[in-house]
Amino acid sequence: MAENLTQETVRPPGAVFFIFGATGDLARRKLFPAIYSLYREGKLAEDFAVVGVARRPRSDEEFKEDLYRSIEEFCRYKIGDKEQWARFADHFSYKSLDINNVDGYRELRELTESVETRFGIPGNRLFYLALAPELFGSVSFNLQKGGMLNTSGWHRLVIEKPFGYDLQSAQKLNEELSQVFKEEEIYRIDHYLGKEMVQNIEVIRFANAFFEPLWNNKHIANVQITLSETVGVEERGGYYDHAGALRDMGQNHMLQMLTMIAMEPPSRLFPEDIRDEKVKVLRSLRPYDSAQEVKEYVVRGQYTEGEARGKKLPGYRQEDKVDPNSNTETYFAAKVFVDNFRWAGVPFYIRTGKRLPVKTTEVVVEFKQMPTNVYLGQKHTLEPNLLVIRVNPMEGIYIKINAKKPGSESQIEPLAMEFCQSCLVGINSPEAYERLIHDAAQGDSTYFTRWDEVATAWAFVDRIAAAWAQNPSDISTYPAGSWGPKDADELLAQDGFHWWPVNGQEEDNVIWIKQN
Numbered sequence: 039m040a041e042n043l044t045q046e047t048v049r050p051p052g053a054v055f056f057i058f059g060a061t062g063d064l065a066r067r068k069l070f071p072a073i074y075s076l077y078r079e080g081k082l083a084e085d086f087a088v089v090g091v092a093r094r095p096r097s098d099e100e101f102k103e104d105l106y107r108s109i110e111e112f113c114r115y116k117i118g119d120k121e122q123w124a125r126f127a128d129h130f131s132y133k134s135l136d137i138n139n140v141d142g143y144r145e146l147r148e149l150t151e152s153v154e155t156r157f158g159i160p161g162n163r164l165f166y167l168a169l170a171p172e173l174f175g176s177v178s179f180n181l182q183k184g185g186m187l188n189t190s191g192w193h194r195l196v197i198e199k200p201f202g203y204d205l206q207s208a209q210k211l212n213e214e215l216s217q218v219f220k221e222e223e224i225y226r227i228d229h230y231l232g233k234e235m236v237q238n239i240e241v242i243r244f245a246n247a248f249f250e251p252l253w254n255n256k257h258i259a260n261v262q263i264t265l266s267e268t269v270g271v272e273e274r275g276g277y278y279d280h281a282g283a284l285r286d287m288g289q290n291h292m293l294q295m296l297t298m299i300a301m302e303p304p305s306r307l308f309p310e311d312i313r314d315e316k317v318k319v320l321r322s323l324r325p326y327d328s329a330q331e332v333k334e335y336v337v338r339g340q341y342t343e344g345e346a347r348g349k350k351l352p353g354y355r356q357e358d359k360v361d362p363n364s365n366t367e368t369y370f371a372a373k374v375f376v377d378n379f380r381w382a383g384v385p386f387y388i389r390t391g392k393r394l395p396v397k398t399t400e401v402v403v404e405f406k407q408m409p410t411n412v413y414l415g416q417k418h419t420l421e422p423n424l425l426v427i428r429v430n431p432m433e434g435i436y437i438k439i440n441a442k443k444p445g446s447e448s449q450i451e452p453l454a455m456e457f458c459q460s461c462l463v464g465i466n467s468p469e470a471y472e473r474l475i476h477d478a479a480q481g482d483s484t485y486f487t488r489w490d491e492v493a494t495a496w497a498f499v500d501r502i503a504a505a506w507a508q509n510p511s512d513i514s515t516y517p518a519g520s521w522g523p524k525d526a527d528e529l530l531a532q533d534g535f536h537w538w539p540v541n542g543q544e545e546d547n548v549i550w551i552k553q554n
Contacts, residue, residue, distance in 0.1 A: 050479035052085030052159040053191075054150055058177060059168035060090030060132065061104070064198065068229075069168065070105055071113035072471040077126050078115045081476055084125075087153045090132045091146070101132035114469065129157065137169075137177050143184020150186070161191030164479060171200060175214030182218045196225040196478050199290050200281065201487075204503065205496035212489055221489055225478045230291045230399075231485035232470030232477075234459065235429040239298045239401070240312075242427065242435065249425070250303075252405065255384045259422060260533070262387045262402040263295050264540055266394040268346065270518070271368070275359030282366045284338075284506075287390040289499045293320065294487070295429075296386055299401060300376050309484040313491065320494040324375040325501055332505035337514065337525040339369035341393040344518030351393060351518035365510045368392045371526040372502075373533075387530055387537075393518035398541045399429040421452045424538065432541050434458040 055073065057065050076082045090101055105127060109117055117123050133149055135142040154161065165181065167174055174197055187193050195215065202208025215224055230236055243249055252258070265287060271278040278286065297316040304311040326332045342353040355362050369391030376386065405423040424438040436456035443449040477485060506512075514523035521537070530536050 048476075048480065049081055049083050050476065050481075051162055052083065052157065053162035053164050053479055054153060054159055055086065055088045055475075055479075056091055056163065056165045057088060057168060058091045058137065058166065060101070061092040061094045061096070062168055064168040065090070066104070066108045067112050068469070068471045069166065069475070070108040072469055072475050074109050074113050074126065075115055075469065075472050076476055084129075085158050086129060087157050087159060088130045089146070089150065089153065090130065091135050091137075092132075093134065093136060095134050096132045098130070098132050102127045102130055105130055137173060137180065140180050140183045143180045143186055147185045159191075161189030162193075163187075163189065163191065164194045164196065166196040166475075168198060171197075171202065171211060174211060178215055178218040187218070192223075192481070193219070194223050194225055194478055194481070195219050196227055196475075198227055200285060201226055201290075201492050202496065203281070203285065205493060205500050208492055208496050212492075222483070224489075225483060226487040226489075226492060227474055228290050228294055228485075228487055229470040229474065230429075231294055231487075232472075232474040233399075233429050233433075235427055235433045235435075236295060236298060237473075237485065238435075239295075239427060242425075244303055254380045255382055257405055258384055259404045259406045260385045260387060260530075260535055261296075261299055262404070262538060263292060263299075263389070263400075264402075264537070265291060265295075265390040265399045266396055266540065267390075267392045268394060268397045270341070270351070270354065270393050271357050271360065273358070275357050278368075279360045279364055279366050283368055283370045283390055283392070284499060284502060288370060288372075288388070288502075289495050290487070292388045292390055293495045293498070294491075295399075295401060296374065296376075296388065297491075299403070300381055300386070302380070309482060312484050313488045317488070317490050317494060318378075319376060320491060320498065322376045322378045322381075323498050324377045325498065326505065329505035329508050332502050333512075335373045335529075336502055336505075337369075337371040337389075337523055337529055338367045338506060338512075339391065339514045339516050339523040339526070340364075340366065341368050341391075341518045342515045344393065344516075344520060346393075346395065346519030353518065354393075365513050367506075367513060369394075369516065369522045369526075371522065371529055373529055385533060385535075387535075389522065389526060389537075391516075391522050394521060395519055396540055397431060400540050401427040401429070402538045403427075404535070404538070420450065426538075428458075428541055432458065 057069055059065055073082070073088060106117070131149060131153060133146050135146060150163070153159070163186065167177060169177065178195065181187055202211050243253060297319040300319045301315040302318065304315050326335060340354050343356070344351050354360060354366070354368050355364055369389070371387065371389035374386040374388060375381070376384070403425040407422050408420050420440050421438070423440070426436050426438070428434045434457050436454050438452055438454045440450050441453040443451045474485060477483070514525050516523045527537065
């Protein structure tokens with residue numbers, strides 16, 4: 039069965055995985071391919087089952103045909119051996135269910151018990167809710183009423199973002215879930231935390247003697263986090279016009295990556311100890327105390343008509359299901375401070391937006407300049423050293439240093455040494471959802487967000503949203519295909535910094551040393 043079964047392969051205990059929203063886009067593009075990859079790599083034994091749950095009528099055979107198409111189109115492993123595929127697909131069942139009808143859950147319980155007997159599964163059940171957040175509470179209550187939680191095994195609830203619209207709605211949602219599930223049973227997924235290079239941040243920091251001693255305000259000038267998208271809102275206009283970039287990306291992905299960069303070394307490598315350190319970072323974020331402070335430190339933008347790669351692009355207000363008078367932001371950038379002893383005075387610049395020139399997620403750590411009044415500083419213009427962590431779509435790191443230009447007497451030029459993980463021959467990097475589903479089945483909550491993380495992040499973001507609500511029409515614009523409003527450049531320029539080029543925008547004056 040396994041393609042890459044090694045001594046390090048860890049198989050979680052047998053369980054039934056319930057995919058609520060099994061006919062939706064997330065299940066088709068991410069969840070089913072992730073489960074198939076885990077199976078192919080031997081990270082799932084034969085004592086598992088998957089029950090797809092959705093309102094749409096489907097037979098088991100029709101469901102398996104959908105599953106086949108999903109794997110063929112989106113999985114990093116392609117279907118080869120027909121017997122292997124048949125064994126895998128045999129673990130899948132489908133249940134058409136009105137999620138508000140408790141009788142359907144009793145029928146689901148009967149199906150589940152039959153499946154558990156067939157595959158020898160000891161009552162462990164993982165419920166993945168690929169549904170709208172407003173349905174989380176009713177599904178949880180009906181799982182309990184329908185007897186789905188009356189087993190001797192463990193029960194875990196995996197839920198997708200957004201977890202609420204603001205702190206108040208998040209608290210209400212959490213109170214509903216807490217009536218049925220314990221906090222340690224709730225796995226709030228942020229797929230960016232499953233990405234290889236985000237998880238690698240901890241290793242880069244804590245396993246290298248030449249980084250951790252410098253990881254503080256004495257040596258780091260600023261940190262830049264960029265999460266840029268080339269696409270517009272596509273088919274998500276209705277959702278996006280309600281959410282905007284701040285709630286869609288800022289409250290979760292951006293702040294989570296910031297915590298990984300800024301956290302203190304955990305006392306132990308246990309999930310709760312790691313998450314404790316992340317919460318400390320969020321609690322140390324300097325709040326914006328007024329609308330004027332938000333205006334000074336946060337940039338809000340919306341794309342207008344533009345052009346990219348010779349193609350004309352519509353403005354946000356021309357997109358499908360978007361209000362023609364919408365003031366929803368499709369871009370935001372902010373200067374953030376972590377007010378603790380390690381980071382006092384170091385600005386963290388974060389930016390995210392749609393219809394930008396390049397799709398990338400990167401973290402740039404800019405170190406402080408060498409003194410200009412010493413020998414080399416007097417004779418040469420020395421550029422700052424950089425550590426760049428590329429998260430997506432390219433994965434890898436590079437370090438920019440100053441070195442003597444080869445063949446010259448004394449000319450100094452910046453030199454970048456790059457490790458490109460995505461470029462390695464034969465590499466087939468696991469997708470984020472593979473890691474996170476596997477972790478949830480193992481009971482490892484390290485890369486899932488705890489309630490106090492969610493609440494503290496919302497409290498920070500709500501201040502920005504409240505300031506914007508006072509003057510909703512005060513929003514900058516930028517042409518689709520550009521790097522956002524000019525105000526975002528000024529945010530750094532006033533501190534003597536600038537946005538560093540991201541992947542796909544490599545600097546011409548840098549000598550690159552890349553792996554063979």
